[in-house]
Amino acid sequence: MKRISLGTVIIFMFVILLVITQHFRYPIKSDNSNLKKYILEWSNRHNRNNEIPKKDVQILDWIDFENRRHVSILLDSQLGEVRLIKGINGKYMIESSGHGTGNFRYRVEEGKNEKRFIFAGKNTDLLINKISFILEGEEYTINVPKQEYFMVGFEVNNNIESTFPESETLRFYDDEGKDITFDVERNTLE
Known part of the structure; x- marks a missing residue:
């Protein structure tokens, strides 16, 4: 009969512990x-007794970027985003989230080898065809899908240090190339 070394037992126990930890820590299925x-659990985790708990979630779209998933949601009718991180078990856990009354959520996300700009929004009345903005002196243009809610992501200059574009440079255009920024901003405030 062969003897099992203490090192083998320790490695085996470590692997079992890792598998169990990953299962409970990363419970969100890849689909x-x-x-x-x-x-809902995440959004209500700090609820006090006098706060109304969040009840309704609608998943709109998502973009995978390296080991993260960016999910566009409606949380009680407010546009939001959830950032997930992928575990070694192929499942995800929530890393962060946010929501609010605005019609747009955008930021630069940094990966290991590249940076991507993620833009999610509500295309009220499907008027928006393109969005442009300046990020550290470089102009970017986004083609917006003809749907009420959209989410797009694309690679940006890796040397960019800013997380957000200069807000005064954010412009919205219709199908004919007409600047409709004022109309879009007015819709956002209504």
């Missing part, structure tokens, strides 16, 4: 089928 449940 997002159980994501709504975890968003």
Whole structure:
């Protein structure tokens, strides 16, 4: 009969512990089928007795970027985003989230080898065809899908240090190339 060394037992126990930890720490399935449940738990985790708990989540779209997933949501009718991180088990956990009354959420996300600009929004009345903005002196243009809610992501200059574009440079255009920024901003405030 062979003897099992103490080192083998320790390695085996470590692997078992790692598998169990990953299972419970990263519970969100890769197809997002159980994501709504975890968003509600996450959103209500600090609720005090006098606050109204979040009740309704609608998953709009998502973009995978390296080991992260950026999810566009409606949380009680407010546009929001949830950032997930992928575990070694292929499942996800919530890393951060945010929501609010605005119609747009955007930022530069940094990966290991590149940076990507993620832009999610509501295209009220489907008027928006393109969005342009300046980020550290470089102009970028986004083609907006003809749908009420959209999410797009694309690579930006890796040397960019800013997380957000200069807000005064954010412009919205219709199908004919007409600047409709004023109309879009007015819709956002209504």
